[in-house]
Amino acid sequence: MTVQTMVQTIARTLDQEMARDERVVVLGQDVGKRGGVFLATEKLFDTYGPDRVIDSPLSEAAIIGAALGMAVHGLRPVAEIQFSDYVFPGFDQLVSQVAKLRYRSGGQFEAPLVVRMPAGGGVKGGHHHSQSPEAHFVHTAGLKVVYPSTPSDTRGLLRTAIRDDDPVVFMEPKRLYRAVKEDVPDDPEFALPYAQAAVRREGDDVVLISYGASMAETLKAGDALAEQGVSAHVLDLRSLMPWDTTAVLEAVARIGRVVLVSEAPRTGGFVSEIAATIAEEALDQLLAPPVRVTGFDTPYPYAQDREYLPGPNRILKAVKRVLEY
């Protein structure tokens, strides 16, 4: 075990995977000497050189498209998009090419690549450094989507993503990059499966479900509820495609009250998918309608950076609503 922040874990996990498998290469803007603007690729350039740590021109279309070309030709690229907000110039490659290659080639070709991207707000970055675009990816058949919230999960899931034969969008909660340090397993084979939610707090009164960046606020709400004598069962989904329907439906069936938290905009957000699944599969076990606590349906604002986020107070209000229903 080594104590690491999330962003340190990313760099060291990449290092472990590059050491193990020489097909693994890293590409993106500033990933070389600079070590990435967040230092998520720190020291890799020194260790592996310019053929395996490729500073790309400023084009997301080129990064994602070239990653696909590398993948079909035998490499295992891990592409970095500097902010998830900047995936859009590469969106066509991701949606039209990467996601559909296996399908449209009848399984002849595959796209074993990872597209990493820091996401989420709370960093005073305005709308182009704060968005949570996971719904776009989940809505695109053929992409797996992972969004961890802890250093250890990041290690285990990034490893799984790199070794996966399918393309994976790996979202990273940038406001948690350095927020916590924890013991991270050093074992170079430590990996975590998708679709296995983590129970962050055991409880009986209400289920709180979240993932990625919003886990921090959700856990704070869980703590605050405990002080008020309400025991929350807190689930961290960790991956969104595929996602752990079993853990969600079991918890909902047992407790009957559920609050879904995500800072992505409300309409069409991923938590709406969870709510719909709960409604279809567990309606008769519900004691109150599921309530979503989300970002607003506005572009992510600069001046109201904090207010936009679903913080503990808004979560507590929602919990009150489902408890008093």
Next chain:
Amino acid sequence: MIRDSQLFQPFNDEPISLIGETGAWEGPFDLDLDPAALRGMYHDLVVGRLMDERLSRLQRQGKVSFVAPSAGHEGAQVGLAHALERGRDWLFPYYRDTSLLLAFGLPQVEMLAQAMATRADPNRGRQMPSHNGSKDLNIFTIASPIASHVAPAVGAAISMKVQGTGQVAVASFGEGATSEGDFHAALNFAGAQGAPVVFFCENNRYAISVDYNHQTGADSIAAKAHAYGMPGYTVDGMDVLASYYVMREVIERVRNGLGPVLVETLVYRFGPHSSADDDSRYRPREEVEAWKRRDPLLRFRRFLEKQGLWDDAAEAHLRAEVEASLQAATAEAEAAGPIPVEWMFDDVFAQRLPHLEEQRHDLLD
């Protein structure tokens, strides 16, 4: 349609420069600017520099969350601003255009209010610092995604052409932006349409840490113009008069309906990419120091002194005057007060739709 212009030849190997490092006029034609115009350019260079320093200071004090330092880019930017017609032409700038915006008429208080997100920001605190814009001044509000404003500039120019307004649109951007597909799509459309637009590249040789040679295999950014059927010029961007005279000729040509032009100015950013960057990780200090010796303010000041238009007293007076004006603008921007939380829900659409009304209510409740 690539046609030579009068004074300057496109696709030049040596960057166009008119003032030597010592401040001597080296232009192949007679200077035709009066002392007031020359002093005005110097004024704008100093305003840009001192604003830049002030923004960084405010950032260190915690009053501004982020800055994109523009020191080193002033010569190119001020030259461009002086070649444009204020209130008539349109600018589609990017985040490192502090001097350009101010010299094009953006009030100092608006820039500072945008950076501090106070009510005096006409963009209502919606964006991070260094992302100004003003409808009144034909300054298209800056967006972070690189090169995303280039095609809009082309569209505005096509509209200008269709409506026969005689206006010109200018899009400015770094050399990194020329790698985005949107950049190429925009130039191609402009070329096909003969749109009255100038593409103004501020080539500072780095896109954050990625150096020029990792950005492109082309010898110059200007060379890219060729494929789109427009002239491309390479200009010494540390020379405000080179930027001014090239832009004056280019803009006249574009205004006369001869089609778009790409201008590459060679500049250098003296500071880090942004307040969040540590450029010592990728730029040798000697390189930075060597470029600082080519400071566009220093060079133009030497020129003015040689022309007998400037001395230490004038310098001291100007700096004091500009600092006082920036100080007053800072105070005014701060006094406007913070952006109210409920403003978050305005301007998503022309009218606030019911679901946003509900969300606003939920938050304020």
